Amino acid sequence: MMAEFCGNPAVEAGEVLMPRKRKFDRSRICVKCKINPGNLVIRHSVYCKGCFTPLIFTKFHQALEPYINHVSVGPRRGALKPSGALLIGFSGGLGSSVLLDLVYQRYCANVGSDNLKGGREHPRKNKVWQKIYVCYVEVSDIFPETSDRTAQIREAIARYDGFELIPVRIQDAFDRTWWERVSGGAAPDLAGLPFDLGGGDSEPVAALQTHIRALPTPTAILSTLSTLTRLLLLYTAYSVSASHIVLGTSLTSLSISLISSISQGGGFVVPQAIQEEWFPQFVQRTIGDTSWNGEVRLVRPLRDVGMKECTAWVWWHQLLVVGKQRIPVPKQTIGDLTKNFIIGLERDYPSTVSTIAKTVGKLAPRGDSRVRCVLCELPTQQFVQRWKSRTSIRSFTDDASSMDTATSSLPHYLCYSCHTTLTSKSARSTATLNLHSSNSAPALNLPMWAATRLALELGSEQSVGPGAPANEIWETKKLDDGGMKSLVGEFLLENE
Amino acid sequence: MAPKSCALCQNSKAILRRPKTGQHICKHCFFTVFETEVHNTIIQAHLFKPGDRVAIGASGGKDSTVLAYVMKTLNDRYQYGLNLFLLSVDEGITGYRDDSLETVKRNQEQYDMPLKIVSYEELYGWTMDRVVSAIGKKNNCTFCGVFRRQALDRGASGLGVDQIVTGHNADDIAETVLMNIMRGDIGRLGRCTAICTQGEDMIRRSKPFKYAYEKEIVMYAYFKKLDYFSTECIYSPDAYRGHARAFLKDLEAARPSAIIDIIHSGEAFELKEEVRATQKSQQTCKRCGYMSSNDLCKACSLLESLERGMSTAITDKGRRKLEAQGLTPDNMRTIPYFHPSSSVDAEAES
Numbered sequence: 001m002m003a004e005f006c007g008n009p010a011v012e013a014g015e016v017l018m019p020r021k022r023k024f025d026r027s028r029i030c031v032k033c034k035i036n037p038g039n040l041v042i043r044h045s046v047y048c049k050g051c052f053t054p055l056i057f058t059k060f061h062q063a064l065e066p067y068i069n070h071v072s073v074g075p076r077r078g079a080l081k082p083s084g085a086l087l088i089g090f091s092g093g094l095g096s097s098v099l100l101d102l103v104y105q106r107y108c109a110n111v112g113s114d115n116l117k118g119g120r121e122h123p124r125k126n127k128v129w130q131k132i133y134v135c136y137v138e139v140s141d142i143f144p145e146t147s148d149r150t151a152q153i154r155e156a157i158a159r160y161d162g163f164e165l166i167p168v169r170i171q172d173a174f175d176r177t178w179w180e181r182v183s184g185g186a187a188p189d190l191a192g193l194p195f196d197l198g199g200g201d202s203e204p205v206a207a208l209q210t211h212i213r214a215l216p217t218p219t220a221i222l223s224t225l226s227t228l229t230r231l232l233l234l235y236t237a238y239s240v241s242a243s244h245i246v247l248g249t250s251l252t253s254l255s256i257s258l259i260s261s262i263s264q265g266g267g268f269v270v271p272q273a274i275q276e277e278w279f280p281q282f283v284q285r286t287i288g289d290t291s292w293n294g295e296v297r298l299v300r301p302l303r304d305v306g307m308k309e310c311t312a313w314v315w316w317h318q319l320l321v322v323g324k325q326r327i328p329v330p331k332q333t334i335g336d337l338t339k340n341f342i343i344g345l346e347r348d349y350p351s352t353v354s355t356i357a358k359t360v361g362k363l364a365p366r367g368d369s370r371v372r373c374v375l376c377e378l379p380t381q382q383f384v385q386r387w388k389s390r391t392s393i394r395s396f397t398d399d400a401s402s403m404d405t406a407t408s409s410l411p412h413y414l415c416y417s418c419h420t421t422l423t424s425k426s427a428r429s430t431a432t433l434n435l436h437s438s439n440s441a442p443a444l445n446l447p448m449w450a451a452t453r454l455a456l457e458l459g460s461e462q463s464v465g466p467g468a469p470a471n472e473i474w475e476t477k478k479l480d481d482g483g484m485k486s487l488v489g490e491f492l493l494e495n496e
Numbered sequence: 497m498a499p500k501s502c503a504l505c506q507n508s509k510a511i512l513r514r515p516k517t518g519q520h521i522c523k524h525c526f527f528t529v530f531e532t533e534v535h536n537t538i539i540q541a542h543l544f545k546p547g548d549r550v551a552i553g554a555s556g557g558k559d560s561t562v563l564a565y566v567m568k569t570l571n572d573r574y575q576y577g578l579n580l581f582l583l584s585v586d587e588g589i590t591g592y593r594d595d596s597l598e599t600v601k602r603n604q605e606q607y608d609m610p611l612k613i614v615s616y617e618e619l620y621g622w623t624m625d626r627v628v629s630a631i632g633k634k635n636n637c638t639f640c641g642v643f644r645r646q647a648l649d650r651g652a653s654g655l656g657v658d659q660i661v662t663g664h665n666a667d668d669i670a671e672t673v674l675m676n677i678m679r680g681d682i683g684r685l686g687r688c689t690a691i692c693t694q695g696e697d698m699i700r701r702s703k704p705f706k707y708a709y710e711k712e713i714v715m716y717a718y719f720k721k722l723d724y725f726s727t728e729c730i731y732s733p734d735a736y737r738g739h740a741r742a743f744l745k746d747l748e749a750a751r752p753s754a755i756i757d758i759i760h761s762g763e764a765f766e767l768k769e770e771v772r773a774t775q776k777s778q779q780t781c782k783r784c785g786y787m788s789s790n791d792l793c794k795a796c797s798l799l800e801s802l803e804r805g806m807s808t809a810i811t812d813k814g815r816r817k818l819e820a821q822g823l824t825p826d827n828m829r830t831i832p833y834f835h836p837s838s839s840v841d842a843e844a845e846s
Contacts, residue, residue, distance in 0.1 A: 217750070217751050218750075219750055219751050258677075259674070259677070259678075261761075262673070262674075262677070262758060262761040262762075263674075263747050263754050263757060263758055263761075264751075264754070264757055265753075265757035265758075265760045265761055266761060267760060267761025267762060267763070267764035267765045268761075268764035268765065270761075270765060331750070332746075332750055333750060334747055334750050334751060334754065337743070337746045337747060337750055338743075338747075341739075341743045341746070345678070345739060352678060355678065355679065355680040356677055356678055356680075358680060359676075359677050359678075359680045359681075359682060359685065360677065362682055362767060362768055362771040363685075363765040363766065363767065363768065364765065364766060364767070364768045364769075365764060365765060365766075366763070366764055366765055366766040381764060387760070390533070390536045390537075390540060391533060391536070391537070391707040391756060392516050392517055392533070392707075392753075392756060393504075393529040393532060393533060394517055394519065395504065396504055396505070416757075416760055416764070417757075420753060420757055424751055424752075424753040424757075425518045425751075425752075426518070426750065426751050426752065427513070427518060427749075427752070481718075481721075485718060488512075488711065488714050488715040488718050491512050491513045491514070491515055491711065491715060492511065492512050493499075493500070493510055493511050493512060493513065493520060
């Protein structure tokens with residue numbers, strides 16, 4: 001028998017459902033100018049069209065300009081003097097279209113005019129960025145179902161003066177010629193490595209396709225494409241002497257990517273998901289050296305601007321959005337699920353995305369973060385393999401204590417997320433990767449930066465590298481054998 | 497199709513797909529990996545030392561039933577040298593606890609472990625049935641959760657144990673990580689993946705099933721033929737935890753490692769130092785001696801609100817409102833003062 005208060009909530013919905021809040025707090029008048037009727041509600045606050053534009057501009061430059069000078073001194077004081085050029089990562093999507101427009105309006109339009117408001121050091125008085133590049137990564141060669149959109153992207157960028165497009169193709173990550181161009185050095189010889197990295201594909205498209213085919217889940221495919229895109233942008237930025245990359249990640253997209261990253265084991269690098277300081281593996285850095293040596297700072301200036309505000313910007317400024325390329329993957333991915341979940345949640349709890357970003361902004365990696373993963377080039381922890389083998393036993397023969405010091409196996413050089421991407425299977429996965437030895441197929445093709453780093457690490461000396469809550473009521477029932485079986489039935493192989 | 501052989505021992509026929517890894521394995525290997533992983537968790541975190549008196553928080557549900565069995569098994573197999581006890585809380589919910597407490601009593605006989613049952617009525621003078629009749633169905637679980645936590649500690653203190661182990665599993669922890677991020681609870685986020693928690697002067701609590709998937713716990717109970725009572729939350733489709741739980745199940749379906757990956761994430765970050773410095777420090781409740789962030793602990797605030805016929809002392813705002821009503825009446829029922837006792841004292845008493 002159930003307790004008196006364990007009734008069906010649907011019957012007494014009036015009492016148990018959370019009351020729906022009003023869309024805005026006080027009145028329909030703009031909270032900023034307090035004169036005009038509001039046109040847009042942003043998290044319970046009403047703004048008119050006239051006040052909306054400066055609001056977004058303020059959010060944009062407050063998220064970017066404190067980080068433009070190489071040595072940051074907090075809130076901007078004095079002139080903006082970036083060390084190198086600016087590279088805008090452009091996908092054609094909503095956020096990057098807004099970003100492109102904001103960068104143009106702030107740093108390119110009317111530069112040098114004396115009739116504008118603002119102090120002597122205002123970005124419009126002097127040109128901040130000597131050169132602005134826009135980099136677009138095309139993926140259509142890998143997915144025949146998709147069409148090449150480079151021409152549309154070129155057209156969208158051509159509307160703005162002063163931007164130079166650098167088209168990159170996703171398979172460039174496996175292209176020796178591209179690597180030699182961006183790194184300024186020869187591509188590595190992979191012949192003598194203790195495990196197979198080549199996979200036998202010399203053509204970049206074939207090499208990437210082999211890599212993707214070997215991935216165990218749709219989640220892994222999207223995660224890999226995202227990693228490749230990020231590294232292609234970073235190395236391209238380095239090759240054109242850009243000191244900064246800006247991405248059009250909105251507050252909504254940032255929250256989605258943070259939860260998605262945490263769900264894929266990326267907790268150690270959540271600070272980098274907000275802002276990242278990267279330098280290529282071949283740049284020697286000295287501790288305490290504050291001069292610029294080609295490092296690239298990746299900033300997300302729309303991190304305080306929600307998707308709804310981006311949409312309003314596009315609408316009111318009549319921008320053309322090419323649209324983001326949809327990657328044809330067969331099943332739902334962790335990224336998709338997170339997106340649906342967060343957007344659904346935001347509808348009922350409008351502060352959710354902001355809370356997620358703020359909360360994660362208060363986190364730091366636990367422990368030492370000097371070593372970087374060969375694949376994603378983000379900081380990695382030590383002893384991740386040991387942790388994995390201890391918490392999820394996959395073999396009775398693995399010696400957990402030796403796993404993190406076995407320098408001849410690829411996992412030794414991977415972060416938790418990348419290793420999970422390459423190995424974690426779903427119930428229907430068929431792909432199996434062998435990351436430990438060269439004698440069993442299929443081999444894994446690796447992008448050029450990873451192959452180069454491994455060749456360096458293993459080619460020289462065998463270095464020792466990284467190693468009860470509210471609002472619940474309960475129904476109770478005894479579980480018989482059949483009941484228990486129904487709970488685990490999907491995992492039983494036969495009539496057990 | 498020929499039957500697959502076990503991916504672990506290669507000898508026996510695989511009869512199940514392991515929820516955590518997706519491997520096809522035999523029953524014997526499933527028991528081995530499940531128990532070994534719990535043992536690894538215990539050893540790695542140095543949870544116990546020989547001679548420790550350990551209370552197993554037993555509700556009669558799947559997690560605690562399997563936990564009692566596994567703790568007994570590992571204690572015998574690896575000679576931990578632990579004195580194990582069963583500790584149950586009777587919330588006073590008609591028809592709910594009666595059956596599951598029977599399971600706990602049976603476990604007491606099967607495993608030959610002493611059992612102590614602490615009741616809300618005895619400790620607070622209120623059963624949950626009475627609480628609900630006074631405050632209604634809304635928020636009643638706030639009272640129940642706060643009362644249960646303190647009841648466990650007081651029961652454990654009465655048993656003179658060094659530690660309480662609870663059946664919190666990997667799904668619970670992953671869900672809590674997500675929920676704390678989404679609602680911005682940085683205090684809880686900082687400590688929710690810790691295997692061991694201990695307030696000042698309080699009894700250590702730990703979670704040996706921290707890395708054990710809920711599905712594997714059910715599977716273990718099924719194959720070992722352990723009987724338990726399922727306790728399914730059926731309330732609040734609009735509530736935050738319900739959202740987080742459903743989302744986690746979706747993630748698990750897309751990639752089963754998602755649960756352990758979230759826990760790994762939670763272990764890999766910590767609060768920035770400057771944020772930690774702003775966190776409230778723990779103190780002792782002035783009325784009952786239990787750990788508290790404020791002058792009065794949550795249980796005392798809630799009990800006072802019940803005694804004074806108010807049901808608003810759930811939030812900080814509600815607590816302030818309660819304080820504004822004036823002084824606490826002298827004849828009001830309060831929770832007995834908490835004196836955590838050491839195991840030495842308990843042994844002397846017994």
